Amino acid sequence: MSEPLVSIISINYNQAEVTCAMLASLRQLTYPNYEVLVVDNASPTEDPGIIAERFPEVQLIRSTENLGFAGGNNLAIRVAKGKYCLFLNNDTEVVPHLLEPLVAAFERDARVGIVSPKIIYYGTANRLIQYAGCKGISPWTGRGFVQGYMEPDTGQYNTSQTTALIHGAAMMVPTDVIRQAGLMPEVYFLYYEELDWCEMIKRMGYLPYYEAGATVYHKESVSVGQGSVLRTYYLNRNRLLYIRRNSHGWKRWSGLLFFLSVAVPKHSLLLVLRRQWDHLDALWRGLRWHTQGHNIHQNHFLPQ
Numbered sequence: 250m251s252e253p254l255v256s257i258i259s260i261n262y263n264q265a266e267v268t269c270a271m272l273a274s275l276r277q278l279t280y281p282n283y284e285v286l287v288v289d290n291a292s293p294t295e296d297p298g299i300i301a302e303r304f305p306e307v308q309l310i311r312s313t314e315n316l317g318f319a320g321g322n323n324l325a326i327r328v329a330k331g332k333y334c335l336f337l338n339n340d341t342e343v344v345p346h347l348l349e350p351l352v353a354a355f356e357r358d359a360r361v362g363i364v365s366p367k368i369i370y371y372g373t374a375n376r377l378i379q380y381a382g383c384k385g386i387s388p389w390t391g392r393g394f395v396q397g398y399m400e401p402d403t404g405q406y407n408t409s410q411t412t413a414l415i416h417g418a419a420m421m422v423p424t425d426v427i428r429q430a431g432l433m434p435e436v437y438f439l440y441y442e443e444l445d446w447c448e449m450i451k452r453m454g455y456l457p458y459y460e461a462g463a464t465v466y467h468k469e470s471v472s473v474g475q476g477s478v479l480r481t482y483y484l485n486r487n488r489l490l491y492i493r494r495n496s497h498g499w500k501r502w503s504g505l506l507f508f509l510s511v512a513v514p515k516h517s518l519l520l521v522l523r524r525q526w527d528h529l530d531a532l533w534r535g536l537r538w539h540t541q542g543h544n545i546h547q548n549h550f551l552p553q
Contacts, residue, residue, distance in 0.1 A: 362455020
């Protein structure tokens with residue numbers, strides 16, 4: 250029996266050379282049955298044509314506008330043919346045997362609905378871990394508790410297991426699960442959408458899973474930049490958005506109270522002390538977004 254088709258999906262935004270490095274690593278995959286789709290999110294200053302020239306086997310989808318992380322991925326999901334969709338950040342590189350253990354996690358347990366591999370920071374001498382499972386998101390701060398974060402990988406997280414949340418840099422989802430749970434929530438645009446999507450999948454009765462037998466190397470934040478104002482805006486806007494969409498009852502109200510009365514003033518004070526006025530403005534613009542009447546519960550679905 251042939252292996253099920255896997256659709257590998259990645260987003261490019263003004264980083265064609267970075268994307269090509271990821272695609273070169275995909276050519277080393279040992280899994281026999283996969284397709285690759287790259288969505289160019291309307292790159293403003295770079296022609297993504299070199300992606301198609303160097304990698305003719307890749308389906309390059311050119312969006313006419315920047316749809317964000319969720320919107321770009323959703324564009325590819327709508328045309329993907331695979332039984333499984335693997336979402337990879339374009340600033341990653343993979344090991345040759347990546348797909349086999351990820352597919353096997355679903356094939357042996359129908360309760361599994363979304364899987365992430367071990368994620369290592371690219372180029373770190375001690376193989377520093379970025380993700381080896383997650384204990385969840387604090388309902389008060391909106392921050393995650395990632396297992397193994399910044400620890401040298403010595404095999405201490407080599408046991409695969411269910412986990413609270415996955416990691417958006419590398420995650421696989423069965424297409425049938427996407428049809429049930431819905432597409433990635435596009436209201437986020439950038440950051441936290443994969444965590445919210447994981448919660449949507451969990452509400453359908455499925456389990457998130459950490460697959461220790463698969464590894465991805467992540468260069469992280471190549472497209473946006475670790476210290477960018479854009480990152481400050483969306484991280485703070487979307488932490489609050491995640492709390493609003495995924496907390497209920499007393500947890501929701503206590504979470505909102507703590508976030509707005511403790512976490513935000515503390516972060517604001519740090520930015521003032523650092524004289525990072527543009528980041529301070531971005532933080533408060535992100536919070537003001539929530540007063541503008543946006544429909545935060547709108548989701549999109551694939552045809553059945």
